Amino acid sequence: MPKFEKSGLCLDYELRKSEKAKNARIDVGVGVVRVVIPEKSVLDPERFLDENLDWILSKKREYDKHLDRLPERVFEDGETIPFLGKNREIRIIDGNSHELKQKYILIAKRYIGEKSIKDKVRDLLKKEAKREIKEQVKQFSKKIEGNYNKIFIRNQKTKWGSCSSRDNLSFNWRICLGPKKVLDYVVAHELTHLKHRKHDRQFWEELERIYPDYREGYEWLKKRSHELVYSKEEYLNRK
Numbered sequence: 001m002p003k004f005e006k007s008g009l010c011l012d013y014e015l016r017k018s019e020k021a022k023n024a025r026i027d028v029g030v031g032v033v034r035v036v037i038p039e040k041s042v043l044d045p046e047r048f049l050d051e052n053l054d055w056i057l058s059k060k061r062e063y064d065k066h067l068d069r070l071p072e073r074v075f076e077d078g079e080t081i082p083f084l085g086k087n088r089e090i091r092i093i094d095g096n097s098h099e100l101k102q103k104y105i106l107i108a109k110r111y112i113g114e115k116s117i118k119d120k121v122r123d124l125l126k127k128e129a130k131r132e133i134k135e136q137v138k139q140f141s142k143k144i145e146g147n148y149n150k151i152f153i154r155n156q157k158t159k160w161g162s163c164s165s166r167d168n169l170s171f172n173w174r175i176c177l178g179p180k181k182v183l184d185y186v187v188a189h190e191l192t193h194l195k196h197r198k199h200d201r202q203f204w205e206e207l208e209r210i211y212p213d214y215r216e217g218y219e220w221l222k223k224r225s226h227e228l229v230y231s232k233e234e235y236l237n238r239k
């Protein structure tokens with residue numbers, strides 16, 4: 001990775017030549033500064049960085065602050081992971097199956113090895129999240145006149161839910177790492193899109209009708225969505 005250096009400052013950056021790009025640009029993301037230059041351009045990337053240095057540094061500070069707030073989870077016996085508002089302790093047990101309990105995440109020792117504890121816990125929580133999300137969809141869909149097509153459970157970086165033009169609903173399983181009100185809000189929100197595609201006044205009125213307390217989950221997401229990161233390493237390694 002090339003380095004840009006100036007008066008004591010040292011900045012790693014990626015350089016990419018792009019056929020599609022019309023103009024040169026700089027992308028600053030979590031842990032990355034990337035200079036994108038049109039294929040045939042003769043622009044000097046270092047000079048371009050220099051010209052935009054103040055902007056890059058302020059962006060970078062924002063992201064560093066964000067990084068500091070990400071949860072540092074340890075996936076070991078005795079450590080806790082939140083799920084629907086309750087901290088659950090990971091317990092490595094002798095049994096034959098993995099199980100989510102009110103206070104515990106039980107992981108069968110015999111299966112560790114083929115996959116790490118971290119993977120096993122994720123698989124289990126994702127499966128439970130899928131069940132919970134489907135159940136909430138069922139509950140809220142009784143209150144709304146509109147039929148959904150399919151439900152998909154995903155793991156996008158920052159998207160919590162969506163409703164496609166073909167009425168397929170998608171949810172990020174990690175909404176279940178937050179409190180129940182977050183799950184309820186995201187589910188009610190996407191179901192409301194079956195009737196109102198845009199976030200206009202009618203949309204919010206309808207959402208309030210089917211879920212009067214929606215603001216609590218909405219506010220939580222606005223302030224604390226960084227807590228929905230399952231693992232910091234995973235989050236940083238994804239594009």
Ligand SMILES: [Zn+2]
Nearest residue numbers: 189190193199
């Ligand atoms: Zn929406």
